Amino acid sequence: MNYFSHEFTTKIINLKMAFAFLCGILVHMICFVSVSDIYFRSTVVHGIMTNSSSIEAPARRVVFIVCDGLRADNFFEAIGTREGNTPYLRSGFSDNLQIVDRNVKILEDKIEKLYNYDKKTCYIFTADHGMTHSGSHGTGHPNETKVPLVAWGAGIHGPRSANQNELSSPTSWGLSHIGRYDINSIDLAPLLASLIGIPFPANSMGILPHVYLNVTEDQLSEIMLANTHQMLAQYRRKKEIFEREIPSFVLWKFPFNHKEETRLIKMIHSYIQFGKFNKSVSIIVC
Numbered sequence: 322m323n324y325f326s327h328e329f330t331t332k333i334i335n336l337k338m339a340f341a342f343l344c345g346i347l348v349h350m351i352c353f354v355s356v357s358d359i360y361f362r363s364t365v366v367h368g369i370m371t372n373s374s375s376i377e378a379p380a381r382r383v384v385f386i387v388c389d390g391l392r393a394d395n396f397f398e399a400i401g402t403r404e405g406n407t408p409y410l411r412s413g414f415s416d417n418l419q420i421v422d423r424n425v426k427i428l429e430d431k432i433e434k435l436y437n438y439d440k441k442t443c444y445i446f447t448a449d450h451g452m453t454h455s456g457s458h459g460t461g462h463p464n465e466t467k468v469p470l471v472a473w474g475a476g477i478h479g480p481r482s483a484n485q486n487e488l489s490s491p492t493s494w495g496l497s498h499i500g501r502y503d504i505n506s507i508d509l510a511p512l513l514a515s516l517i518g519i520p521f522p523a524n525s526m527g528i529l530p531h532v533y534l535n536v537t538e539d540q541l542s543e544i545m546l547a548n549t550h551q552m553l554a555q556y557r558r559k560k561e562i563f564e565r566e567i568p569s570f571v572l573w574k575f576p577f578n579h580k581e582e583t584r585l586i587k588m589i590h591s592y593i594q595f596g597k598f599n600k601s602v603s604i605i606v607c
């Protein structure tokens with residue numbers, strides 16, 4: 322009897338261990354599948370129509386310079402004089418940065434010479450990420466995510482004077498007299514595309530940071546309208562895929578329907594038609 326109960330308990334313990342073992346495998350498989358879903362599945366959605374505005378591009382080419390690891394706050398700090406030691410890019414936190422500044426100038430001189438000083442090149446300078454004091458990047462701290470952005474050349478609006486509604490810059494930058502326009506990195510794609518007049522990337526979620534552009538108001542509303550068409554095309558395609566893949570009993574629905582879309586586009590068109598360009602731009606940006 323004693324022997325039997327001992328065997329019985331052992332069996333139960335074995336079963337529990339097997340169960341725990343299976344649960345462990347299951348949890349690891351779920352983790353693996355969800356992580357590989359994030360890392361190995363492309364977020365690019367196919368079948369979206371591309372669309373661009375018909376206005377003449379303000380630039381013929383764009384030089385996009387991406388530095389490895391530059392922090393916005395250090396980058397813009399002026400040394401000594403208002404111009405700083407690196408007037409070319411408005412920088413000066415280390416010798417390294419001054420080398421970058423000199424090289425950007427050399428690069429621009431070479432490119433301008435190559436294209437016979439046709440004034441049709443625009444330049445965008447930024448960095449892929451910032452950095453903490455210890456050199457780390459990847460935790461999402463603002464020191465790691467805020468990078469400088471400097472744009473100049475064809476199609477770029479020169480500095481605007483500071484105005485109360487905008488973000489003010491730290492006094493150490495010595496730039497409080499001019500407007501500061503921060504953007505999300507995601508908005509760079511529509512900026513680059515509209516500078517050289519190519520269609521907005523179909524999968525881009527960016528909204529054109531129009532303060533950077535030196536174009537007339539009517540041109541700007543055409544470009545913003547094309548940006549709206551591109552976003553709507555993407556929205557429609559994603560909605561189509563969602564409705565096909567997710568069973569209809571799931572209650573979540575896309576909030577924006579065909580009627581709303583038509584109403585919005587009609588409204589933008591009529592503002593453009595009546596010359597109320599900034600009104601059309603402001604509803605797009607909202």
Ligand SMILES: *[C@@H]1O[C@H](CO)[C@@H](O)[C@H](O)[C@H]1NC(C)=O
Pocket residue numbers: 370371372373374375550554
């Ligand atoms: C952009 O797309 C919209 C709707 O899909 C269309 O009406 C418009 O003509 C297109 N514009 C261009 C320039 O292709």
Ligand SMILES: *[C@@H]1O[C@H](CO)[C@@H](O)[C@H](O)[C@H]1NC(C)=O
Pocket residue numbers: 394452453454455462464
């Ligand atoms: C972030 O930058 C600010 C300003 O330079 C500094 O005071 C702070 O210590 C930095 N934080 C980290 C985590 O690097």
Ligand SMILES: *[C@@H]1O[C@H](CO)[C@@H](O)[C@H](O)[C@H]1NC(C)=O
Pocket residue numbers: 477478479535
């Ligand atoms: C806009 O571009 C024109 C040339 O097309 C130039 O003369 C003008 O100075 C620029 N304006 C600004 C504010 O950058």
Ligand SMILES: *[C@@H]1O[C@H](CO)[C@@H](O)[C@H](O)[C@H]1NC(C)=O
Pocket residue numbers: 599600
């Ligand atoms: C819109 O344009 C009008 C006339 O061009 C101007 O008076 C007004 O200040 C502009 N509004 C905005 C918000 O830019």
